[in-house]
Amino acid sequence: MAKKALPKTTKKPSVKKALTKARKGKAAKGKAQPERAKADAKAVVGVIPPMSAAQIEEAFRRFQAAEPEPKTELKYVNPFTLLVAVVMSAQATDAGVNKATPALFALADTPEKMAALGEGRVRDLIKTIGLFRNKAKNVVALSHKLIAEYGGQVPRTREALESLPGVGRKTANVVLNCAWGEETFAVDTHIFRVGNRTGMATGKDPFEVEQKLEKAVPGPYRRHAHHWLILHGRYTCVARKPLCERCIIADLCQWPGKTVLQ
Numbered sequence: 001m002a003k004k005a006l007p008k009t010t011k012k013p014s015v016k017k018a019l020t021k022a023r024k025g026k027a028a029k030g031k032a033q034p035e036r037a038k039a040d041a042k043a044v045v046g047v048i049p050p051m052s053a054a055q056i057e058e059a060f061r062r063f064q065a066a067e068p069e070p071k072t073e074l075k076y077v078n079p080f081t082l083l084v085a086v087v088m089s090a091q092a093t094d095a096g097v098n099k100a101t102p103a104l105f106a107l108a109d110t111p112e113k114m115a116a117l118g119e120g121r122v123r124d125l126i127k128t129i130g131l132f133r134n135k136a137k138n139v140v141a142l143s144h145k146l147i148a149e150y151g152g153q154v155p156r157t158r159e160a161l162e163s164l165p166g167v168g169r170k171t172a173n174v175v176l177n178c179a180w181g182e183e184t185f186a187v188d189t190h191i192f193r194v195g196n197r198t199g200m201a202t203g204k205d206p207f208e209v210e211q212k213l214e215k216a217v218p219g220p221y222r223r224h225a226h227h228w229l230i231l232h233g234r235y236t237c238v239a240r241k242p243l244c245e246r247c248i249i250a251d252l253c254q255w256p257g258k259t260v261l262q
């Protein structure tokens with residue numbers, strides 16, 4: 001089957017050229033915060049035009065060229081400590097979690113050691129992290145469950161992961177992707193925003209965005225897609241004032257609030 005030609009705006013420029021072009025883009029005059037908020041609200045209900053398949057492929061080609069091997073920024077030493085770090089990262093920043101976990105993991109890098117440490121001690125070690133009481137309770141409870149039901153190993157299926165205390169769909173997706181190499185899309189606040197703004201995967205909730213990414217992300221990019229989108233949302237397409245002038249996919253992005261005119 002003949003390959004569909006890229007639309008004019010998505011001719012394959014090099015990442016360097018795309019970046020230069022984005023940087024030179026005329027800054028729009030009046031994209032004040034209220035306008036950007038309105039644009040975000042529109043994006044969530046799918047009013048903005050979707051990115052085409054060719055545009056999505058081109059976006060990932062550029063993400064890959066800029067960062068071939070993206071990784072989670074959470075510190076961990078094995079699948080168990082990854083699971084614990086992801087549980088700790090709910091409503092907290094990776095940087096905040098990374099400040100507390102090295103001391104915890106030095107004492108407990110297996111479910112057995114974590115269970116032996118006990119809830120009170122875990123709570124003391126992670127008290128700089130938001131919701132630490134509940135997180136300490138969940139981490140110790142999930143350690144007991146791993147020992148009792150999974151031979152002390154982190155399971156490789158979504159169902160088993162989601163049965164653990166404090167583990168929801170997003171956490172299971174991160175563990176499946178980072179520990180076990182599955183092509184999953186863990187939609188956090190950054191991916192939700194980037195998916196909606198760009199028109200790559202619009203949706204009113206994370207699950208809808210995840211389902212659209214499942215369908216839209218081309219094969220070669222599926223393994224690392226969620227990291228590229230998180231990094232893009234964390235450092236470029238930030239919530240309040242996205243850095244459109246240095247965005248490498250600005251010409252592909254469909255968001256009416258973007259501050260670079262192409």
Ligand code: SF4
Binds near residue numbers: 236251254
């Ligand atoms: S152009 Fe702006 S809004 Fe669009 S993806 Fe880039 S940073 Fe985000």
